[in-house]
Amino acid sequence: MKIIIAGAGDVGFHLGKLLAHEDHDITLIDTDEESLNHAANHIDVATVKGSSTSFSVLEEAKVSKSDMLISVTSSEETNLITAMVAKRLGAKRTIARINNSELLHSRDILDMRRMGVDEMISPQLLATKEIKRLLKEAAITDTFEFEKGLLSLIGITIDEEKPLCGKTLEETTYLNKDFKFLTVAILRNDETLIPRGDTRFQLGDHVYYIAKPEGVESVLQLTGKKLSKKIKRLIILGGGKVGFYAARSLSHKYNVVLIEKDRDKAIELAEELPNTLVIHGDGRNVDLLEEEGIDTADAFIAVTGDSETNIITSLVAKKHGVQKTIALVENMDYIHLSQNMGVDTLINKKLIAASFIFRYIRRGEIISLTNVHGVDAEVLEFVVNENSPVTKKELKDLGFPKSAIIGGAIRKGKAYIPKGDFQFEPYDRAVVLTRPECISKVEAFFR
Known part of the structure; x- marks a missing residue:
């Protein structure tokens, strides 16, 4: 895809960073040369200096050939005008960052799509939704539900010496005999680890699990927490x-x-x-x-x-x-x-x-995507297609990327924490945690 991002601030830069691991043709537009240089030095993007509301600047960015234009400057007016102009110049899809929530609530009355703005996002409203989600359970630092709670992603800090601290993942399997949950990521000193059998838990680790409903309480007990x-x-x-x-x-x-x-x-x-x-x-x-x-x-x-x-x-x-x-x-x-x-x-x-916008650009059969706070990874939910490579072999024989982990599966309304001998079937749903650079490889298994 050819994607143009107007605005090289935090949202534009992070979005560019997420997309840089894909095979997208990305062009970043901004009036600030320093921001553009910073982006060009850190991620694989082309840059155009100038106002994104300018015809000549958009034409220089080849907007007529773009599959998507995303305007995320700090100015709501600039974003809306950029989207409208870009649509007239041939952009297939446009997204604008806004601050005025009334525009979102009145989008149908105003018929924003007819004006050239296909989608609007409000960082403030998205932050509010995130806060609402995080309040579900006080003992858990992060939580996200799949299929109305059939599976949950939960994050917990290890702040007690036992029973996990100092032990490897393999040494603690006896604490999870019924396989109600799976450890999918560890955040340690700013580094995100995809755990393997020999990964050793340390005091202060922030650990993320995919769990069945009955597994949530097991994880809390295991980490010395209680349902608040x-x-x-x-x-x-x-x-x-x-x-x-x-x-x-x-x-x-x-x-x-x-x-x-x-x-x-x-x-x-x-x-x-x-x-x-x-x-x-x-x-x-x-x-x-x-x-x-x-x-x-x-x-x-x-x-x-x-x-x-x-x-x-x-x-x-x-x-x-x-x-x-x-x-x-x-x-x-x-x-x-x-x-x-x-x-x-x-x-x-x-x-x-940035993470919310990212989901519009995904290619595979992704039905939900969430960003885990502080963790350099994305959590994706896929629908398995009839001919998906993931259905051809057992999990242990798939050659699934080491920078990703399949944390859970849902089949006909029932949740599974898949072991090595698990084999996906068409129309299953799969919950995967993956490093950003590995998303394309992961998607290939579900196409």
Whole structure:
């Protein structure tokens, strides 16, 4: 595919990085030469300097021959105009990053596709959905369900000496006799490991599992965790777009307190969020947090515009016994640090947006895709075709890439954690964790 990305910021760069492992022809457009040089030096892309709303710039990028144009600059207006112009100049499909959620809710009325914008994505709304997902279980740092919970991806930090610590994966198989779960990834000191039999667990490892419903509790017991009491009360710090959307979405299910330091904004939020208790104050003030009952909160979500504030206040919340802490950070390099910092999960709305867009470009029979926070890997769900190579041999004989692992299968409504003698059948669903550079090889097994 020929893909043009307008905007060489964090979203555009990460998207280019994800796509660089494919056989795509990628062109990056930006007005900032330094950003373009950085991208060209790190990923395999062509670059064009200039405004993506310019006819001549788009023509230089050969937009008329493009299969997809993705506009993810920091300007909503630029993104919309770029998509509209590109469509008129021959781009087959266009995606625009927006900030105004009203456009998403009114897309049918406005008929954005007729205007040339095939798809719109809002990083703020995507971050809100991610927060909602992460609140499902406090003891788990990351969770994602497949087929309404028949299989789940869960992430847990090993912070106790036993029974896993110091043992290899092979040495701990007796703890999983019924094969209710499978270890699919380990995040250790910023490095993502696809575990094998001789991989040894270490204290501080962040371990990811694919588990059946009954296997989730087994994993928690194995790692010294317990199913937490259900989250009922949560505090949101920051009344920006993410904080507002999160409060509006979560207040129907949880008792929500939102803290905003700008007085006028706090008053405005109180009027717009009738089901949320809005407090005017500085969340960095520990006394204020204590006054607002941080000791009785089940979750703390810090989404101010300052990454350091979000991290520090989340650590304060953790010290006060809050079960679940989520901090929004702007710097993508911070994402890998969450396991060492003590914050349960760090999220980056730009990274979430890039991964969301990525799924539109996939080729195989992928029906879902999720990014695991901090892990340099993607989790894909495939539908197995009738003639897929994966149906021809048992798992152990497939020659499946070492940088990927099949974590689970679903057949006729029943979940399986596949062993070496498992053989896929047509219309099965497969859950695979893979390093980005290996996605194309993995897809080939399911075509």
